[in-house]
Amino acid sequence: MSDRFRLCPTTGLKVHAQADALIKANAVVATVALLIGGVTAVLVMLTRWQAIHLLPADWFYRLLTVHGMNMLIFFILFFEMAVLYFASAVLLNSRVAAPKMAWSAFVLMVAGTGLVEWTMFTGRADVLFTSYVPLRAHPAFYLGVILFAVGALVVVSIFFATLVVAKREKTYQGSVPLVTFGAATAAIIAVITLGHGAAIYIPTFLWSLNLMHVDAQVYRLVWWGLGHSSQQINVAAMVSVWYLLGGLTVGAVVLNEKISRSAFVLYVLFISMASAHHLLVDPGMGAAWKVWNTSYAMYLAVLASMVHGFTVPAGMELGQRLRGYTKGLFEWLRKAPWGDPGFSALVFSVIIFGFVGGITGVTFGTEQINIIAHNTLRIPGHFHATVVGGTALAFMGVTYYVIPLIFRKRIAFWPLARIQPYLFAGGMLVFSVAMTFAGTFGVPRRHWDISFQQAPFEVQYAPAVDLVIGVMAVGGLVAALGGGIYILVTVWSVFFGQPMEKGARA
Amino acid sequence: MHTGLESPTGVWWKPAHRTEKLWVAIAFGWCMVLFAMMPLWHWKGGQNPTGIRHRVTAEAFAQRTQEFIDTYQVGEEAGIPVVEPPAGSDIYLVGAMWSWRPVLRLRQGVQYTLHLSSVDVNHGFNLYPINVNFQVVPGYDYGLRVTPTAAGEFQIVCNEFCGIGHHLMVGKVIVLPAEQTAAVTGGAP
Amino acid sequence: MSFHGVPQGVTSPPAPASAGEDESHKTPGTLVLVFVFLAAFVVYYFVNWKLLSFLWRIG
């Protein structure tokens, strides 16, 4: 691997060969994780759909663990590593600060992933991705997570080092772009997150070797310091991608740098205590602690999201208006490039994240309302809207730009690629809304058999529940189809696709 | 104007425009409403998760529950003891892989202090069909003052994954109607 | 014009908007959208408080 640069003909950016390669490697592993997560999603879905009830109980819980880990941890985080290299080295025309270390970090993360996959698939870690102590997994499971996290922490440090290198070598003028600024906040939150990760997984690893005691409530408290702040990494990364896609697809402008950047800073300031809203109906903490911490100190992180939820579409609107789409209220939206999968993914990501994920999240995260939401299907309904309909979809959209710009390939199966965001977003919307609705009847999450065939007492949900879960299954399968198309298109384009140079504008 | 991909040059700390300010102000106002609702419900509302919370060892809690069962047992259902504790008393429910013990027979409109804990892993208390959910954590006694407001049969579904038998873990609460309560307590209000 | 297999933002990137500072910053369409959002939020939030109030008394 060399230290050469190439000039991107589209954006005029200088791209470091190492950045290129690191982005590719991380994106490829992310896609493998997405594939594993996607196949298990279908199996799990077909089991929760009681009409089919596909898997036996042990494999249901096992593959639910596999689904959670691969999607929420491996897919999302490997992708975010790629985003960090992109936002630092590529956007700032810089070299990657420490390429050798970057590759070691990558190897460490892959090794950790391998350990975790092995323990999960061999039935040594049937503990779901939360692994609440004292449920016990094989020590290699915790060790794998630790290796993965250390690798991620190294990548985050390289990101910051690259920002310093770029500044010192004057590869850009003025301040870093907003997208890089947003990615930097994601990286800062990642440090906080991984700190919590170390604080919980190292003791738990020792506990699994019978070397120390870990309290069940303390575990939940610290674990969610990791589990929730990592969702805030996703949000910050997703919002950065929104600004990125807005700029790439319709030339969205930044209305006001001060406002957008301050909103990112709010994410950093009010996240560290966000584990609270997973513990609202736990016995360990009192009312004042719950009220203060769940609201992220008076909901200032929610404020930040509401601000981005305005500035992102407003930037698109103003950008379009500056280019002449000025008629009426919505000409800027009607005349937008809806056939561009980058654009449609962006719009659906904003809508699903805000209208479904955001509203349900804040509502369920209210101290008392949590009593009617905790551990019901309302919760996975909520987060499939945030992290899947929001983050994963935004990441899919940006891939349609990463492939031509970084991988230098045309998108294969272009007509399929164009409808992919519609399938994924439409399916996810139906899936998450139906799931949330089923949860209002009290249907539990993470449950193999809600017909309670072998239970000592009879429980019979309202007939509507069967219908709603059927709708949820159909939505989930359509989304999975969209996910499958995404994998087909990206893998084919990258490995067998036509190079961009042929016929591309110079 | 520039996009989010370009480095802004010069001073970008500029005053916001009217619509931006308007939206930030409205959003902030709404966030304050969200914040205020929680203390307000503690003060005026009827459902709060605070309770009385203590640390407790698994052995101590299991023993306390056993004493409770021995004192008030009135029968048995599906192999699980049924207890009918006096109005206003402390009542105990223990989660263990994979059952809830005992079956509680309560009276409508009467307040009890319901103690929840686990003797092994985390479990989840989910009251069917009214959808009340609490986390049941080993090592902690969660004492909730509950007043059943309707009579009937309720089931307790475990909604925290607790191992391979998780989906078998169903318990039961029977709430006798208020008229019967009057008979039992000798007509006292 | 886009050509096969490459998103429009790559083949024909949006023209630079730097031509003019639009000092008015008028985004009426977005304003309508965010108010629809706020209305949905308010309704869902308070419906949930209402649902909660039907439960047993717990404290």
Ligand code: HEM
């Ligand atoms: C492609 C379509 C997808 C479908 C059909 C799907 C379906 C499901 C289903 C049915 C469950 C089980 C819910 C339960 O029983 O509690 C589930 C859980 C979950 N899903 Fe997905 N999912 C999809 C994509 C994703 C993605 C992309 C992510 C993350 C980025 C994700 C993250 C999770 C997590 C974290 C859980 C919770 C696991 C647990 O409770 O331990 N899913 N999903």
Ligand SMILES: [Cu+2]
């Ligand atoms: Cu249980």
Ligand SMILES: [Cu+2]
């Ligand atoms: Cu359980």
